[in-house]
Amino acid sequence: MGFEGIGASVKRREDLRFLSGRGNYTDDINRPGQLHAVIVRSPHPHARITAIDTAAARAAPGVAAVFVGEDMAAENIGGLPCGWQVKNKDGSPMAEPPHPVLAIGKVRHVGDPVAVVIAETKAQARDAAELVSVTYEELKGAPTLEAALKPGAPAVHDDVPGNVCYDWHLGDKDATDAAFAGAHKVARLELVNNRLIPNAMEPRAAVGEYDTMSGEYTLYTTSQNPHVIRLLMGAFVLHIPEHKLRVVAPDVGGGFGSKIYHYAEEAIVTWASAKVKRPVKWTAERTESFMSDAHGRDHVTVAEMAMDANGKFLGLRVRTLANMGAYLSTFAPCVPTYLYATLLAGTYTTPAIYAEVKAVFTNSVPVDAYRGAGRPEATFLLERLVDQCAIEMGLDRVEIRKRNFIPSSAFPYQTPVALQYDSGDYGATLEACLKAADWAGFEARRAEAKARGKLRGIGISTYLEACGIAPSAVVGSLGARAGLYEVANIRVNPTGSITVFTGTHSHGQGHETTFAQLMADKFGIPMDQIEIVHGDTARIPFGMGTYGSRSLAVGGSAMVKAADKIIAKGKKIAAHLLEADAADIEFKDGRFQVAGTDRAKALAEISLTAYVPHNYPIEELEPGLEETAFYDPKNFTFPGGCHIAEVEIDPDTGVTHVVNFTAVDDVGRVINPMIVEGQIQGGVAQGIGQALLETCVYDEDGQLISGSMMDYTMPRADDLPNISVGTAITLCTHNPLGVKGCGEVGAIGSPPAVIGAVVDALKDHGVRHIDMPATPQKVWGIINANRPRMAAE
Amino acid sequence: MPRVSLTVNGKPVSAEVEDRTLLVELLRETLRLTGTHVGCDTSQCGACVVHVNGDSIKSCTLLARQAEGAEVVTIEGLAAADGTLHPMQEAFREYHALQCGFCTPGMVMSAIDLVKKNPQGLSEQEIREGLEGNLCRCTGYHNIVKAIDAAQQVMHGKVKELPRAAAE
Ligand code: FES
Ligand code: FES
Numbered sequence: 027m028g029f030e031g032i033g034a035s036v037k038r039r040e041d042l043r044f045l046s047g048r049g050n051y052t053d054d055i056n057r058p059g060q061l062h063a064v065i066v067r068s069p070h071p072h073a074r075i076t077a078i079d080t081a082a083a084r085a086a087p088g089v090a091a092v093f094v095g096e097d098m099a100a101e102n103i104g105g106l107p108c109g110w111q112v113k114n115k116d117g118s119p120m121a122e123p124p125h126p127v128l129a130i131g132k133v134r135h136v137g138d139p140v141a142v143v144i145a146e147t148k149a150q151a152r153d154a155a156e157l158v159s160v161t162y163e164e165l166k167g168a169p170t171l172e173a174a175l176k177p178g179a180p181a182v183h184d185d186v187p188g189n190v191c192y193d194w195h196l197g198d199k200d201a202t203d204a205a206f207a208g209a210h211k212v213a214r215l216e217l218v219n220n221r222l223i224p225n226a227m228e229p230r231a232a233v234g235e236y237d238t239m240s241g242e243y244t245l246y247t248t249s250q251n252p253h254v255i256r257l258l259m260g261a262f263v264l265h266i267p268e269h270k271l272r273v274v275a276p277d278v279g280g281g282f283g284s285k286i287y288h289y290a291e292e293a294i295v296t297w298a299s300a301k302v303k304r305p306v307k308w309t310a311e312r313t314e315s316f317m318s319d320a321h322g323r324d325h326v327t328v329a330e331m332a333m334d335a336n337g338k339f340l341g342l343r344v345r346t347l348a349n350m351g352a353y354l355s356t357f358a359p360c361v362p363t364y365l366y367a368t369l370l371a372g373t374y375t376t377p378a379i380y381a382e383v384k385a386v387f388t389n390s391v392p393v394d395a396y397r398g399a400g401r402p403e404a405t406f407l408l409e410r411l412v413d414q415c416a417i418e419m420g421l422d423r424v425e426i427r428k429r430n431f432i433p434s435s436a437f438p439y440q441t442p443v444a445l446q447y448d449s450g451d452y453g454a455t456l457e458a459c460l461k462a463a464d465w466a467g468f469e470a471r472r473a474e475a476k477a478r479g480k481l482r483g484i485g486i487s488t489y490l491e492a493c494g495i496a497p498s499a500v501v502g503s504l505g506a507r508a509g510l511y512e513v514a515n516i517r518v519n520p521t522g523s524i525t526v527f528t529g530t531h532s533h534g535q536g537h538e539t540t541f542a543q544l545m546a547d548k549f550g551i552p553m554d555q556i557e558i559v560h561g562d563t564a565r566i567p568f569g570m571g572t573y574g575s576r577s578l579a580v581g582g583s584a585m586v587k588a589a590d591k592i593i594a595k596g597k598k599i600a601a602h603l604l605e606a607d608a609a610d611i612e613f614k615d616g617r618f619q620v621a622g623t624d625r626a627k628a629l630a631e632i633s634l635t636a637y638v639p640h641n642y643p644i645e646e647l648e649p650g651l652e653e654t655a656f657y658d659p660k661n662f663t664f665p666g667g668c669h670i671a672e673v674e675i676d677p678d679t680g681v682t683h684v685v686n687f688t689a690v691d692d693v694g695r696v697i698n699p700m701i702v703e704g705q706i707q708g709g710v711a712q713g714i715g716q717a718l719l720e721t722c723v724y725d726e727d728g729q730l731i732s733g734s735m736m737d738y739t740m741p742r743a744d745d746l747p748n749i750s751v752g753t754a755i756t757l758c759t760h761n762p763l764g765v766k767g768c769g770e771v772g773a774i775g776s777p778p779a780v781i782g783a784v785v786d787a788l789k790d791h792g793v794r795h796i797d798m799p800a801t802p803q804k805v806w807g808i809i810n811a812n813r814p815r816m817a818a819e
Numbered sequence: 820m821p822r823v824s825l826t827v828n829g830k831p832v833s834a835e836v837e838d839r840t841l842l843v844e845l846l847r848e849t850l851r852l853t854g855t856h857v858g859c860d861t862s863q864c865g866a867c868v869v870h871v872n873g874d875s876i877k878s879c880t881l882l883a884r885q886a887e888g889a890e891v892v893t894i895e896g897l898a899a900a901d902g903t904l905h906p907m908q909e910a911f912r913e914y915h916a917l918q919c920g921f922c923t924p925g926m927v928m929s930a931i932d933l934v935k936k937n938p939q940g941l942s943e944q945e946i947r948e949g950l951e952g953n954l955c956r957c958t959g960y961h962n963i964v965k966a967i968d969a970a971q972q973v974m975h976g977k978v979k980e981l982p983r984a985a986a987e
Contacts, residue, residue, distance in 0.1 A: 041917060046895065228856070280956050312859040707962070708958050735859045743960040743964065744947040748961055
């Protein structure tokens with residue numbers, strides 16, 4: 027199927043509706059009789075609630091109901107559950123304090139929901155929300171890692187001493203200590219991984235609806251994984267049996283991780299819809315998104331690398347503090363542990379690694395996975411540290427990487443931090459990227475920029491990541507409370523068209539196109555004969571959704587497995603019709619053919635026979651042509667590659683522009699190059715955003731300072747360069763498609779390349795590292811604090 | 820409640836609104852034209868951009884009553900009656916200038932106005948600067964810039980057919 031199948035840049039089928047204003051996002055859904063909910067949130071970082079007076083709000087025009095935490099507690103509504111338990115060094119479980127849907131007794135971050143007001147119109151709900159009077163006794167807040175770990179720091183949760191959620195480690199401490207004892211040189215780096223606010227362009231929204239006749243609940247929500255929400259909310263929070271709960275995640279306007287989690291507002295509108303017996307809708311205002319969507323990153327780390335006399339890495343020691351925020355979000359505990367420390371070998375042969383991670387509660391919004399989740403933090407640390415190693419050893423940044431790469435002959439490669447890489451060729455992506463970025467010609471460009479009064483620098487990152495999440499038994503042994511397989515149901519309709527029901531969810535990734543291409547290739551029929559269905563628990567089988575670059579590697583593999591079952595059954599039907607042996611039937615280009623003959627039946631003939639089984643092997647075969655497959659991956663997948671950034675700094679203003687960005691990535695087999703390129707460009711844009719522009723700021727008490735798009739710097743078109751993307755692939759060895767994943771590599775690989783370039787541009791100013799974001803203020807400060815001597819001029 | 824009358828996508832409409840009702844609320848909630856989106860509350864994101872009397876404006880920043888008598892065009896009103904896409908819509912599809920699609924309506928409406936107001940043609944840098952008022956979190960803008968560049972060539976009559984994206 028050359029043109030539409032695997033490897034073709036097919037235009038996206040979802041585009042027409044989005045370009046015509048006919049998308050169907052959650053806030054576009056309006057149910058008959060719908061009411062509107064507005065959430066009253068804490069303006070304080072940390073306070074005791076001493077009284078809530080809702081009388082005036084209840085009496086306001088149009089108000090149907092006002093609920094507070096006690097109303098939910100009275101009905102035994104559970105707290106929001108955490109899906110991953112991490113253990114302390116001594117094997118004891120992490121601290122897991124309750125996370126009430128609506129605050130009870132205390133608020134712990136600005137934005138903590140306290141009450142919900144439900145009214146006929148949004149404006150009425152908003153007006154009435156102003157009338158809810160909450161009396162707070164303010165407490166001292168501790169929004170940052172530093173503040174929460176100080177002796178005598180305020181306790182975010184009364185029963186969590188010292189605010190420590192867990193104190194965890196990974197790796198071989200003794201072997202690592204021995205490596206340092208025998209080191210020729212040690213490079214050391216302290217760094218901060220800045221806290222980010224995801225800001226998908228569609229604000230979260232939820233519509234709850236209760237059918238008083240059937241007792242069924244429906245929740246429409248901005249989610250990346252509707253079945254996960256159904257399970258968590260049904261089983262742990264609202265105690266609604268799953269067969270009475272339907273969760274629909276329609277078109278979703280971007281997620282980047284922030285729409286994985288089960289949020290309070292979903293439970294509130296669903297529960298409230300039964301109380302008021304009308305549908306209830308809530309849509310976040312952007313200001314609410316800033317203070318209620320899970321944030322990302324927020325680490326403080328000290329790392330050291332021991333090297334021998336040739337610059338070979340002998341041992342890596344890492345100590346990280348990770349901010350969890352005020353409560354544990356759904357997957358928060360695994361992010362700075364199993365998605366982070368396991369990545370610390372990177373693309374290098376470092377034989378001994380020891381990492382310690384302390385997770386800390388603070389008076390800030392919960393922190394969870396944001397594009398890359400743990401892997402950008404590990405990559406930033408490692409790649410920045412490798413640059414320090416080059417300085418220590420007096421080696422070129424490329425040379426030190428080459429000396430330490432895992433050679434392509436070494437796969438499968440077992441790292442000292444649990445992962446076993448299946449395939450890769452780091453030398454190949456490096457060489458291709460050096461060439462594409464004209465690394466060799468850089469000094470001439472630096473000189474040319476200097477003549478224009480600009481400081482130009484170049485930076486490189488040779489990263490690796492682990493995605494295709496995840497083998498269920500492995501993650502189960504590491505504390506996951508869920509399986510992470512994926513599922514596909516393929517229904518060949520009687521006339522031969524195909525409907526595929528997938529447990530993954532598309533919120534910008536173009537699955538409706540990529541999966542249709544995959545199936546067109548597999549079944550040898552045109553794409554327009556194939557429909558991809560996702561996002562509605564009433565239609566799709568129990569799947570785990572989309573995050574961790576898993577949809578193709580895990581979901582696509584499930585599809586291939588289901589397709590193989592269809593083809594196997596089709597062969598039996600064809601054998602019957604063609605009076606041949608099933609073993610002699612070949613399936614090719616949409617036809618079942620007796621090998622070596624021209625006797626064949628088209629897929630549509632087989633499907634019609636399956637549903638109209640008049641002439642059919644009914645004794646041995648059930649009618650119908652529909653199969654389901656669950657696919658549990660054998661391993662993670664390991665995309666990797668090389669990113670090179672080139673920046674120019676205006677020394678008068680400190681403004682940094684990324685002038686060139688080149689990526690060459692190994693994402694495994696590529697189904698749709700156009701979509702892959704777009705995914706990587708989008709990821710790189712978020713990486714450049716983290717490196718130069720974005721950061722979440724709390725004041726010392728815990729007020730959110732960067733609480734709107736006027737205060738938090740989102741990358742705009744003129745902040746970014748063209749982003750050149752190439753691929754140099756090796757195939758994943760353990761999934762049927764050989765795919766690895768491309769959703770996160772951009773955000774993972776790019777930040778250290780950009781910061782490396784900024785540092786390189788400022789190398790005459792005595793800096794070896796700059797924490798993100800490298801804002802004009804910061805860069806200008808460095809330039810002016812350390813003016814280079816003019817003697818040479 | 821006061822009444823406002825205007826033309827939306829060529830059709831006269833009239834509705835009761837509160838004084839504080841925003842144009843975007845009138846479009847989305849009263850007229851159920853949900854193609855125009857709301858992405859922020861500080862006039863920063865441009866997801867809400869529509870054309871009012873031929874100019875692109877942020878419909879979250881205009882009161883409905885200020886649109887009295889105005890000609891409003893939303894993303895739903897762009898394609899020809901027979902469904903033929905506007906060259907800008909076509910270009911966005913051709914150049915993969917959208918992913919989740921949420922910023923897209925505002926982005927397309929802004930881009931059309933930007934191109935129209937610059938008959939001399941825009942450089943890549945000028946296109947980037949012209950998109951200052953529109954945020955996209957998905958694409959990194961690379962393909963949006965390419966799409967607008969291709970569309971301007973058609974809109975200014977420099978070429979008859981949209982230049983195709985390079986084949987892989
Ligand atoms: S909604 Fe963001 S600018 Fe109008
Ligand atoms: S396509 Fe998702 S925000 Fe632009």
